[in-house]
Amino acid sequence: MAHEHKLEIFRGLVKFKSNITKIWGVFAFLCIVTAVEVVLGIIKPESLTGTRFLAMKVLNWIFIILTLVKAYYITWDFMHMRDELKSLRRSVVWTGVFLICYLILILLIEGDYIFDIYKEGFIKFNF
Structure with a gap:
């Protein structure tokens, strides 16, 4: 085959x-x-x-x-x-795109929070 x-x-x-x-x-x-x-x-x-x-x-x-x-x-x-089939190629690519976008979102949220901590000197929210 x-x-x-x-x-x-x-x-x-x-x-x-x-x-x-x-x-x-x-x-x-x-x-x-x-x-x-x-x-x-x-x-x-x-x-x-x-x-x-x-x-x-x-x-x-x-x-x-x-x-x-x-x-x-x-x-x-x-x-x-x-x-490979087009559907397999798309599933591999779109999974990676989704995970990279999710990582960027998390990094921007956490980076903004840490920036505010250093700038203002207080914690806005506790986890």
Whole structure:
């Protein structure tokens, strides 16, 4: 019941002749993205660290986006999500999206509470 895996990445832009060359191609792409992250982390350009977007440095946004790109390609190619049913792919993605949104909500609520503690010096509510 084995079936052939798709031997392309980047939505068919790059095609490979075998699974082994595809694995090395995805590995090379992930190495390039990681190298960009490491170089930006070492250099820390002033234009990216001095500029803010949505209350966070642009360099941090770049790190978050590149990390999400790597996670996507690891899941899509190495975990063979590309070859699964659309409903399974959606259930995996939407579960992650829900949990990340929930984590952001909890972090914002708790962060606001701690900020008020330091700013006002009293506790608004006890658990």
